[in-house]
Amino acid sequence: MQIAAIITSLGIAAVGLALFAQVLVRMYKTITMGQPVPGRTSNPWARTKNLVVEFGAHTRMARRGKRSIGAAHWFVMVSFGLLFFTLITAFGQLFSPSFQIPVIGHWWPYQFVTELFTVVGLVAIVYLMALRLANLPRTKGRKSRFFGSVMWQAYYVEYTILGVLLCILVLRGAECALENGSRFSMEYFFSAPIAKGLFQGASVSTLHNVIWAVATLKIVISFAWMITISLNSTMGVAWHRFLAFLNIWFKKKDDGGTALGALNPMLSGGKPIDFEDPDEDAVFGVGKVEDFGWKGLLDFSTCTECGRCQEQCPAWNTEKPLSPKLMVLALRDHAHAKAPYIFAGGGLDLAGEEKATEEMLKGVPHDVLAEAARPLVGSPEDNAVFAAEALWSCTTCGACVEQCPVDIEHVDHIVDMRRYQVMIESAFPSEAGTMLKNIENKGNPWGMPAKKRLDWVSEVDFEVPIFGEDVEDLSEIDYLYWVGCAGSLEDRAKKTTKAFAELLHIAGVKFAILGGEESCTGDPARRLGNEFLFQMQAQQNVEMLNEAFGDKPSKKIVATCPHCFNSLANEYPQVGGTYDVIHHTQLLDTLVAEGRLTPVTPIDQNITYHDPCYLGRHNKVYTPPREIIAKVPGLRNTEMHRCKEKGFCCGAGGARMWMEERIGKRINTERVDEALSTNPDVISTACPYCLVMLGDSITARKQSGEVPESMEVVDVSQLLLRSVK
Missing domain, CATH: 3.40.50 (Rossmann fold)
Structure with a gap:
């Protein structure tokens, strides 16, 4: 019995470790085939602190509102790391059934904590399994957040955890019976009843056989899991146990904030594109999976398939084809399937010609070459990885990013793909083209003359100072009021503009507007994917604002439109405009x-x-x-x-x-x-x-x-x- 246990356990462990080492190398190569991403190692202390907080307090898991799920996942997660020591113990028990880890093995606090997390982890995993079964796609359809997830992988992971924890409990019971005859002690707080119930009166040889058998079963279950994930590098429900730590540490904002607010600057080869004189080989947006930054490829590989993003997505909730989760899974599977082609030197140059020779690609399997030939965005007829209809369904609301427990940056990835479609393929909804032309030609999405921006001023019975006419120096005012295109030109939004201006007048706040000098911030163009038009609008506005504020140390702007507010506050610093921007509700709250x-x-x-x-x-x-x-x-x-x-x-x-x-x-x-x-x-x-x-x-x-x-x-x-x- 003992010899068979040793041979079986060491054999499967050797296979598991060898395959795991191979897949780690392949995973690293796959992720790093992406483009450089600057700024992901800034402020390492803050990043580490945030990682510890997100991991230890499970702050991201709590955002869905069901704390019981977060608590259950926390115990399962901690058990995964803490109970690794029981795997070491199991190997030792193959050679000596009474083996315990040196120094801490017989220390009662260690034994107690081990049993506590085993029991609570067991309850937690059963609870999580029940929740999954209660929310199956076959019963809830699209309303299930697990719709589209690879269910067998989730079941396999859950039953692996369940099996390992049960093995630990049985082993602890046998250890208790072997060492102290099932008497109660803090070392065997939970396992003493098991010893008494299962092993009362059992002989030493029987207990030895039980320990060898169950230790072997535990090792086999553990390393079968390792072999399975090594053979399935896209098994995010398992791989997130390793990759989530990296994904959280390398997140966009080193202060721990979500990847919302400002979009990423448009990069090529990890460097911002100079839109006035772009390099000849500059890549605009993401047209191929390898055009994503390495953080994007890490994002895709880290996805847990939990479906929280899908559950919150307004497009998915209204029967549209976009699911942030399904987008990430499609890009993940495509990236890993295409990777061998990239490793062999494959890829297209700017003219669309294959860079690799036939000799270089002769060892690449046909299915990999077929995967490499798929367009990233298109129609089902094109066998595209991601549907164009889904790409244009996104409202960039950020619900997916807010809810993701592993900090995936969905919105930035969607906009990157839009950038390529707009700026290279000229493939976007036709009605959006009218909006872009209006911004380019008239400075607003509706295509109205600039003088129309002042029509609302004649509709109020108090003075509204206009910079350049009534106010020559912004040092005379408290706030520059950025009215925005909608606030100036859309009849319903103009009511807000007039109400806010009147409140400022009543409160005695000195303010001024830019009038006809104001132009669209470029927010709609940027979110659509026309980065060039955004840059043009932003640079024009920044030049005008910097000239208006001059050397004034206080550059306060108030905006009634959150989209203008976001662009001015978060995105204009990317093009040289740094201002103190607040939303009108913030100012009104202060005035009250x-x-x-x-x-x-x-x-x-x-x-x-x-x-x-x-x-x-x-x-x-x-x-x-x-x-x-x-x-x-x-x-x-x-x-x-x-x-x-x-x-x-x-x-x-x-x-x-x-x-x-x-x-x-x-x-x-x-x-x-x-x-x-x-x-x-x-x-x-x-x-x-x-x-x-x-x-x-x-x-x-x-x-x-x-x-x-x-x-x-x-x-x-x-x-x-x-x-x-």
């Missing part, structure tokens, strides 16, 4: 707190507040709008079930405001359904895009009689003004 604005008139209405994605998730501004609403007498705010970090998009971001929704349910309709479930008199928001999208849905419902004519969608500033006046 300081007593410069006093809401006194009661507004007896039920209200529900909708979080704009680019104000909330992208910039973490959740509190100021709610504080303003709370200070208006009579207003009663009822939160929607998806709010704050889990808020649901209005459907306008990612340049979707200028593209028709032809697939599935309209996103703004879904969001208004959620809003109406709170029985509101008013739906409030703090973004002109949201105002338009939610307003369109309410208008349609008024026409069909679903909601009363009194129902309205208003900005927080409009509510505040009503109460202040």
Whole structure:
């Protein structure tokens, strides 16, 4: 028995370790075939601290709102590392059934903790298995967050954990019976009852045989798992146990923040592209999987297939083809399948010609060559890796990034693919082309003359200072008010502009606007993928703003549009413009707190507040709008079930405001359904895009009689003004 156990265990361990060493080399080569990514090692102390916090406190897992799942996963995760020592013990027991790890093996705290995490880990894995079985795709369809996940791999991992933990408990029971005859002690706190129940009266030779058999079973289960993941390098549900630590450490923001707010600059070979004089061999966007940065390939390999991103995605929730999870899985599988072709020197030059010779590729299997020939984005007829319809369904709301427990940067990857489609292939929805031309020619997405930006000024009964006409020096003012294209030109958004300007006037805040000198920040163009147009707009605006502010140390800008706010605050520093930018709700909240604005008139209405994605998730501004609403007498705010970090998009971001929704349910309709479930008199928001999208849905419902004519969608500033006046 003992000899067979030793031969079996050492044999499978040798095979497992050899295969694992091979796959680690292959995994490293696959990930590093991506392009250089600068800035991923900055501030190593902060990165390490964040890794410890995310790992130890499981902060990312808690974002879904079900703490029991996070707690269960934490125990399973910690057990995986802590109970590795029991594997060492099992090897020792093959040679001596009473073997324990030197020094700590008979230390009761170590023994107690080992048994504690075994028992709690066992309960946790059974709970997680039950949750998976209760949410199977075959019963819940698309509403299951596991839809599209490779289910056999998840089952295999779960049953492996279950089997290992059961083996540990049985071994501990046999050890207890062998050493102290099942008497209770802290060393065998949990296993003493097992010893008494299973091994009472068993002979020493029987206990030896049990230990050899169960130790061998434990080793076989463990190394069978190692062999399985070595043969399946795309088995993310297992590989994330190793890669998640790296993915979190190398995340985009070294302060631990999510990869939201500013998009990545457009890089070629790891260097920013000079759009005024780009290199001849510059690569624009991502047209092939190897064009992704190495962090992107690490992202794809790290995906746990948990489906949290899919569960929150507004496109997926409204029957559109985009699932952030399925996108990542498709790119992961393609990258790993294509890798041998890249390793052999394969690839296309800028002219689309194969760089490798036939001699270089003669050893590459035909299925790998076929995989390499697949277009990255296209139609099913093209056998594309990722569907073009899915690519253009993204609103860049960031819900996927916010929820991902391993810090995958979905939005940046989607925009990188869009950049290639727009700038190289000229393949994008036709209606978006009109928007791009309007920005390029007129400085706004609607194509209106610049002088129209001042029309709203004549509609108010107080003076609105215009820089260059009424104000020559911005040192005379407190804030430059960036009105934005929507706030200047869209009738519903102009109501917000006028309300906010009047509140500033009442509060005695010195402000000025740029008027006709203001131009689109370039946000829609950048999110669509036209980086060149964004750069043109951003550089033009930065040049104008820098000249306007001059040497003034305080460069304060306030914006009513979260998209403008995000561009000015987070993206303009990439092109040389650094300003102190706040959102209008932040300023209004401060003015109310300081007593410069006093809401006194009661507004007896039920209200529900909708979080704009680019104000909330992208910039973490959740509190100021709610504080303003709370200070208006009579207003009663009822939160929607998806709010704050889990808020649901209005459907306008990612340049979707200028593209028709032809697939599935309209996103703004879904969001208004959620809003109406709170029985509101008013739906409030703090973004002109949201105002338009939610307003369109309410208008349609008024026409069909679903909601009363009194129902309205208003900005927080409009509510505040009503109460202040």
